[in-house]
Amino acid sequence: MTALASRGQLRASFIRWALFTVPLVLLLGFLSGQFGGDARSAWFQSLDKPAIFPPPMWFGIVWSILYVMMGLALAIVCAAWGARGRTTAIVAFAAQLLVNLAWSPVFFGLHDIRAAMIVIGVLDVLVIVTIVLFWRVRRSAALLLLPYLAWILFATALNWQFLELNPDGGTDVENGAQQRYEF
Known part of the structure; x- marks a missing residue:
C-alpha cells in the first residue's frame, strides 16, 4: 500500500467537509444580507x-x-489533508469571507457608499489571493471561485457607479436629512 488514504476515504472526507462548509457559508451569507x-x-x-x-x-x-460554490471549494481544500499551504489557504478564505460579509452592513446598513467601495476593493484583492492559494492546494477549488471573482468585480463596478451617481451618499428619506461623507 503506497497511499495514506483510499479514494473512498478521501471522498468521504470531502463529503463530511462539504456537509459542514456549504451550509455554514450559505448561512453566513444569508445572515449578512x-x-x-x-x-x-x-x-x-x-x-x-x-x-x-x-x-x-x-x-x-x-x-x-x-x-454553495464557495462552500464546496472550501470543502475541497479542507479535505486536502497534508497538502502544503492548506492552512494558509483556509485562513485566506476566512479573511475574504469576513470582508465579503461586511459589505452589506456597510453599504445598506450604514448607507456609506464610499466605505463600501473600500470594503469591496479589499475583497477583490483577498479573493485573488485566496484563488492563488487554493490553486496551490487543489486546482478544482480555485476554479470554483472564478465565478465568485467575476461577480465581485461586477459588484465593484456597480459600487463605483453608485458612488459616481450619488456623490452625496443619497437621501435619508426617513427623516428628510441628507447624508454627506467626506474623507
Missing part, C-alpha cells in the same frame, strides 16, 4: 441606479449559487 440592511429601504430606493444594475431578484439567486 438579513441583518446588513435592506435593498428595499427608502434610502436605497432614493439612490440613482446605474444602467448596468440588474433586476434585484438576481442578487439572491446569484449569491446563493456562489455561496
Whole structure:
C-alpha cells in the first residue's frame, strides 16, 4: 500500500467537509444580507441606479449559487489533508469571507457608499489571493471561485457607479436629512 488514504476515504472526507462548509457559508451569507440592511429601504430606493444594475431578484439567486460554490471549494481544500499551504489557504478564505460579509452592513446598513467601495476593493484583492492559494492546494477549488471573482468585480463596478451617481451618499428619506461623507 503506497497511499495514506483510499479514494473512498478521501471522498468521504470531502463529503463530511462539504456537509459542514456549504451550509455554514450559505448561512453566513444569508445572515449578512438579513441583518446588513435592506435593498428595499427608502434610502436605497432614493439612490440613482446605474444602467448596468440588474433586476434585484438576481442578487439572491446569484449569491446563493456562489455561496454553495464557495462552500464546496472550501470543502475541497479542507479535505486536502497534508497538502502544503492548506492552512494558509483556509485562513485566506476566512479573511475574504469576513470582508465579503461586511459589505452589506456597510453599504445598506450604514448607507456609506464610499466605505463600501473600500470594503469591496479589499475583497477583490483577498479573493485573488485566496484563488492563488487554493490553486496551490487543489486546482478544482480555485476554479470554483472564478465565478465568485467575476461577480465581485461586477459588484465593484456597480459600487463605483453608485458612488459616481450619488456623490452625496443619497437621501435619508426617513427623516428628510441628507447624508454627506467626506474623507
